[in-house]
Amino acid sequence: MDRPSILNDHAALITRLFRAARAERWSLDPAEFADALARSATTRFRDERATARDVASYIESLHVEDLALACACARGREPAWEHFVSEYRAKLRAAGRAIAGEQEGAELADSLYADLYGVTSGDQSRSLFDYFHGRSTLATWLRAVMAQRHVDAKRASRRLEPLPEHLPESAPSAAADPPDPDRERYVRLLETALSAAVAALEPRERLRLSCYYAQELTLAAVGRLMGEHEATVSRRLDRTRRALRAAVERRLRDEARLTDPQIRLCYEYALEEWPFDLTAKLSKSEP
């Protein structure tokens, strides 16, 4: 699939979408808009074969108003830039602060804004706006770009952090009884069983769990991401947790050949091994 064939096969649709996008507001001409649509489609279907119907359906699903704005900004059209600055500059900064905090967030937003404007880019032939293909709203795409930059910066800085000079001393054991020689083995068995049970989950179930437990999103935020109602998220998390517990105990019983008392010990040692106090966490949240 190439751009000329897309432009040729879908000319009427592209003309209709040009009108729907009100692209003339931004001094964008139909050929430029058509080229943006064609580029979006070739990017989407570069790794697969697509029929004309697939392409038409895809093009119709795009956020064409935002695409027209981005396309016009990429070409330096003044009306488009005026609109972008008035509508998006503040949102960019607010999103940056939400992503990276007050100071870092402002820098993150300003840096992206500069890249969009083309100030820092030495290569003026391709604007950062050209990477927006209309598959989402422009606002979401801008947040995604900032999120990626922030996450990658954090991951890079973690790799560069020096190792501690000395390891913290482990807390003295509070147990009066002699330690169980199987303690470590029981904890590892439980860990292994849980990891295997989690790996066997459907991807969406794993993603829901990760968003809630690893990313610590609220139920509402998980719901927005997964396209589910908050109550549905809550119910499914509960169901997944019960299923995991059943799977863990099945593995401990059938594969590790543990008896019920031994399984109870697994939980007991794990509870001591992984201390977690919600009350302490809540207390830290109060001023």
Add this chain to the structure above:
Amino acid sequence: MTRHHDRDQVIGQALGVALKQGTGAPAGDCPDPEVLAAYCDRSLDARERRRWDAHFASCARCQHQLALIVTSGPAGPPEPAAPRWSAWKWLVPAAAAGTAFAAWLTVGPVERPAGVTTPPPAESVATKTAAPDLGADRSSEAARPAPAPAVPPVAAARPAPGTRADAAMRGQVVAVEPAPAPAPEADRKVADAAAPLLADEKRAQLAAAEQAEPPAPAQGATPPPATASGLGGSAPGRQPAKAAAPVALLEATQPAAAEREARGRLAAVRLEVRSPDPTIVWRVTTRGEIERSRDGGQTWERQAGPVGVELTAGAAPSPTACWLVGARGVVWRTADGERWERLASPADAPLVRVEARDALQATIVTRDGRRFSTTDGGRTWK
């Protein structure tokens, strides 16, 4: 020796540890921001979505990006509606409401007691305030409604981490100070005890209403016997020494429009609990009824009760989750904003405070200072 209810706790805690240590897929497999954004806006087709679900489920880097995208701006496409079963069950009461309204039109307005006038909204700010944008826009404490945005919604400045406002924004801690424990005498003293929650004019209307109308008899049957029911009920035969399953489930009702308005004017309120959405408010009347307003306090609908026990504190970390606690260790919760269930409590002592992060995680505090926490919606406590 572990108790059975500790096992779910261990699983929940272990998930937090295990999933945070999840391996990231090689960078070459990760999608560009275009796909991440389209995923959040739910504009990928089904096949693409399944493909990226599989990647995101294992990639900590992408999960982190998705979390930041979702929490850094207003919601994209509208949230899906509540589960369908809760929609059609309102058909019959809605039809009844329509019939009652038609009857009201035929019969004429009901004569109201002297001195009772339509009260102002419970919180004037709440009724004038637009629902805040989700995510980073919630900058105020959840106990107060968010200020109306002066411009099209933008993500407001995020409160400093560790503050109550930040925690409230994330729905972590939303607590309402409990009303003072009322004296066990006349209704007038009960009304006085609830006075801090009422505006002066509402108190006056309440006094006039109480003089004009006799107290209503207790309504509703006592809660059904303890069974494993409702959200998260445990399987029979696995009940620990302290029952972990909810012991009662009361279905919400859909009152007629006239009754809702009257209830808004005449109810004596013991406790009011506001959610982060200023239009969603719960309250507990002195008759022990749990009511909800979806318009910032102008009208109310009874959802449950009388619960038979005094409820004294509450927390609503979201518009669909609310926890209520009270005497004799009573804990009530709704996880969908509609159905209420009474949860088994770890203590028989009076409860004076509840702090909730969401429908699953909360901490309750007894009068003598003991704290109990749950991470599974109240099935188990630690």
